[in-house]
Each structure stands twice: as C-alpha cells, then as structure tokens.
Amino acid sequence: MKSLSELTPSATRIVDAAEGLIQAVGYNGFSYDDVAQVVGIRKPSIHHHFPTKAELGAVVVQRYTQRFMNMLAEIVQLELTLSGRLRSYARLFETTYAKDRRLCLCGMLGAESDGLPPNVNQEVRDFFGKNLAWLKSVLQDGVKKGEIEPRCSVEVLAKLVLAALEGGMLLGRGQESKRGLQQVIEALFSAIGK
Amino acid sequence: MKSLSELTPSATRIVDAAEGLIQAVGYNGFSYDDVAQVVGIRKPSIHHHFPTKAELGAVVVQRYTQRFMNMLAEIVQLELTLSGRLRSYARLFETTYAKDRRLCLCGMLGAESDGLPPNVNQEVRDFFGKNLAWLKSVLQDGVKKGEIEPRCSVEVLAKLVLAALEGGMLLGRGQESKRGLQQVIEALFSAIGK
DNA sequence: GTCTATATTGTGATAGAC
DNA sequence: GTCTATCACAATATAGAC
Numbered sequence: 001m002k003s004l005s006e007l008t009p010s011a012t013r014i015v016d017a018a019e020g021l022i023q024a025v026g027y028n029g030f031s032y033d034d035v036a037q038v039v040g041i042r043k044p045s046i047h048h049h050f051p052t053k054a055e056l057g058a059v060v061v062q063r064y065t066q067r068f069m070n071m072l073a074e075i076v077q078l079e080l081t082l083s084g085r086l087r088s089y090a091r092l093f094e095t096t097y098a099k100d101r102r103l104c105l106c107g108m109l110g111a112e113s114d115g116l117p118p119n120v121n122q123e124v125r126d127f128f129g130k131n132l133a134w135l136k137s138v139l140q141d142g143v144k145k146g147e148i149e150p151r152c153s154v155e156v157l158a159k160l161v162l163a164a165l166e167g168g169m170l171l172g173r174g175q176e177s178k179r180g181l182q183q184v185i186e187a188l189f190s191a192i193g194k
Numbered sequence: 195m196k197s198l199s200e201l202t203p204s205a206t207r208i209v210d211a212a213e214g215l216i217q218a219v220g221y222n223g224f225s226y227d228d229v230a231q232v233v234g235i236r237k238p239s240i241h242h243h244f245p246t247k248a249e250l251g252a253v254v255v256q257r258y259t260q261r262f263m264n265m266l267a268e269i270v271q272l273e274l275t276l277s278g279r280l281r282s283y284a285r286l287f288e289t290t291y292a293k294d295r296r297l298c299l300c301g302m303l304g305a306e307s308d309g310l311p312p313n314v315n316q317e318v319r320d321f322f323g324k325n326l327a328w329l330k331s332v333l334q335d336g337v338k339k340g341e342i343e344p345r346c347s348v349e350v351l352a353k354l355v356l357a358a359l360e361g362g363m364l365l366g367r368g369q370e371s372k373r374g375l376q377q378v379i380e381a382l383f384s385a386i387g388k
Numbered sequence: 389g390t391c392t393a394t395a396t397t398g399t400g401a402t403a404g405a406c
Numbered sequence: 407g408t409c410t411a412t413c414a415c416a417a418t419a420t421a422g423a424c
Contacts, residue, residue, distance in 0.1 A: 167301075
C-alpha cells in the first residue's frame with residue numbers, strides 16, 4: 001500500500017480529483033475515466049499511480065483523515081473553551097459543505113459502507129473513531145472546567161454531535177438547501193447548552 | 195410514470211428487492227442483474243415492469259415515503275404526548291437499522307444526491323420535506339401543551355432531530371456498531387429535554 | 389510518467405419468441 | 407410475464423511503446 005508521504009505531484013492531483021468526486025457522487029459513482037478527465041490525463045496513467053480503485057480510495061481517505069486530525073490539533077491549540085472548540089469543529093463541516101455542497105468524505109463512504117472494498121471501510125472506521133475520541137476528550141475537558149453539565153455521558157454526547165453534523169450535510173443535499181447545516185448546528189448548540 | 199396503486203405482484207417483488215439493495219449499497223451500487231437475482235427472474239423481465247432504472251428508483255422512493263407517512267399518521271393517533279411521538283418516530287429508524295443495518299432509503303439517496311437522476315432526487319426532497327413538516331407540527335403541538343420549551347425555533351429543532359437520526363445510522367455503519375443509533379437517540383432526547 | 393491499444397467484464401436497454 | 411439473444415457502451419485493468 002502506497003504511503004502518504006510518498007505522493008508525487010501527479011499522484012497528488014489524482015487524489016485531489018478522486019476526493020472531490022467521492023464527495024460529490026460517492027465511491028460507486030465515479031470512475032477512473034472521471035478522474036482522468038479532471039486531472040487532464042488518460043485512464044492508464046491513473047493505474048500507473050494507483051493500480052486498483054480500492055487502493056486509490058484508501059489513500060484518499062487516509063489523507064483526508066490526516067488533514068482532519070491536523071486541523072483538530074490546531075483547534076485545541078487556538079481555542080481554549082469548549083464552546084470555541086465545538087464551533088470551530090462545526091465550521092470544518094460548514095466549510096466542506098460550502099464548497100460545491102460537498103459531503104464529508106467519510107459521511108458519504110459510511111453510507112456506502114456495505115458496497116465498499118474492505119480496506120476502504122477500514123479507513124472510514126478509523127476516521128470516525130478518531131473524531132469521536134477527539135470530541136470525547138474535548139467534551140470531557142469542558143465538563144471538568146464546568147463549561148457544560150451534560151445529561152448523558154460525554155461518549156454518547158460525542159456521537160450526537162458527529163451524527164448531527166454528518167446528518168445535517170446529508171439533509172441539506174436532499175433538500176437542496178444551503179442553510180440546512182447551519183440551522184442544524186444552531187439547534188445542536190442550543191440543545192446541548194453551548 | 196407508473197402509479198403506486200397499480201403495482202402488480204411481480205412489480206411489488208421487484209420494488210422490494212430494489213429498496214433493500216439501495217438501502218444496502220446505494221443507487222449507484224446496484225444493477226438490474228442484482229435485482230433479477232434477488233427476485234429470481236431475468237434482467238429483461240425487470241425492464242418489462244420498469245423500463246428505466248430511474249423510473250424504478252422513483253417508484254421505490256414513492257412507496258417508501260407513502261409507507262412512512264402512513265406510519266407517522268398512526269403515531270399521531272396512538273401516541274398523545276410529544277415524548278411518545280418522538281420516541282415512536284425514532285423507533286422507525288431503529289427498526290430499519292436493525293434489519294441488516296439498513297440505512298434510511300432517503301438518507302442513502304440524499305448522500306448520493308449529485309449522482310442521481312433528477313426524478314429520483316425530486317422524490318427524495320419530497321420525503322425530507324414531509325418528514326420535517328410532520329416533526330414541526332408535532333413539536334409545535336408539544337410547545338403549545340407545555341411539554342417542551344425549546345431554545346430555538348421548532349422548525350430548526352425538527353431539522354436537528356432528523357439530521358441526528360439520519361447521521362446516527364450512517365455513523366453506526368461506518369463504525370460497524372449496533373448500538374450507535376440507540377446512543378445517538380438517547381443523547382438527542384436528553385439534550386432536547388425529552 | 390504518459391500514451392495507444394486491447395482484454396474482460398458489467399450495465400442499462402431492446403427485439404422478438406413463447 | 408418471462409424468456410433467449412443481442413446491442414452499445416462504460417468499467418476496471420493490463421501490455422507494451424515512447
């Protein structure tokens with residue numbers, strides 16, 4: 001399996017294109033030909049960098065997860081309150097959706113889960129696991145500092161936050177609404193008292 | 195476009211199969227051959243009932259929405275409190291997920307939205323619109339009776355409820371968890387005070 | 389790294405017999 | 407309503423030249 005740090009410029013452009021396509025139409029909705037057209041090269045050139053579609057898919061998710069985790073680490077540094085951290089977290093999803101109403105990459109792949117190659121599925125699980133762990137620790141910190149008094153465990157509350165954000169993006173698409181995700185975030189924060 | 199009331203026994207079995215397949219692997223993840231194998235007939239027989247895949251998809255969503263709305267009407271009859279109504283509503287999603295961890299049909303199609311035929315998209319929007327309208331009216335009734343004092347508009351709160359349920363199913367799949375949706379529901383109800 | 393050419397299989401769809 | 411046969415095309419993937 002190709003490692004992320006070894007991505008050549010061409011491979012990077014291919015991963016960029018595949019990422020956008022998956023967010024738009026899903027893993028089963030894009031083809032190597034679509035990627036080739038976006039990048040501006042031919043189909044076999046894609047195979048030169050990523051022999052199988054499953055391998056390309058896995059690398060796309062790995063890079064997405066790595067970038068996401070970097071941003072989460074940055075949020076913890078920049079924002080010192082639970083409220084600020086959660087709002088920055090939600091903004092990541094808003095920013096993603098604002099760009100051509102793209103879904104969270106792993107929201108899309110989570111939905112398609114049963115139709116995905118096993119290695120891609122593994123990477124999706126990893127993304128959700130890391131996000132829930134981050135949310136849990138941030139919420140736990142907020143509880144310790146008295147910034148929130150949740151009526152359920154922080155572990156379960158973390159799942160609500162992530163579910164609401166992923167679901168909010170999905171709803172916005174289904175409804176063709178632009179403000180849908182923002183409204184869900186607004187409701188979520190007023191409900192959990194932030 | 196074929197009407198729902200005219201569905202012959204064969205057409206019904208085809209729609210059943212297609213519905214399950216879409217919930218499992220999405221619109222772009224199933225083929226007429228898959229449907230044929232599930233039903234136990236040949237591919238061209240499917241085309242006899244549904245000339246195009248887009249037409250089949252639209253009928254699947256129409257029937258799903260109609261059934262869903264019937265159950266919502268029943269819930270309003272049987273449950274007289276906001277709490278009971280919301281819990282029954284959530285149970286619809288739990289029951290769906292419990293069956294082979296199937297996604298909400300329109301949750302899946304909402305995600306795939308940008309890769310769907312326009313007429314299928316239209317039906318998905320209709321499903322979300324009707325669900326949000328039902329939730330809004332149920333929540334509004336609860337406010338009037340003093341069963342809840344939301345810190346945001348009932349319209350926006352309705353979106354949170356639906357987003358959390360759709361997102362909860364998606365999370366459960368991505369995580370390979372069975373209790374994920376139940377936990378999200380638990381957190382949702384404790385957050386909105388029900 | 390990229391290309392042309394090709395193999396192989398899958399997919400949505402049609403024609404026409406039973 | 408269902409079948410066999412077939413079409414046109416798109417998909418993933420490979421071979422080998424440049």
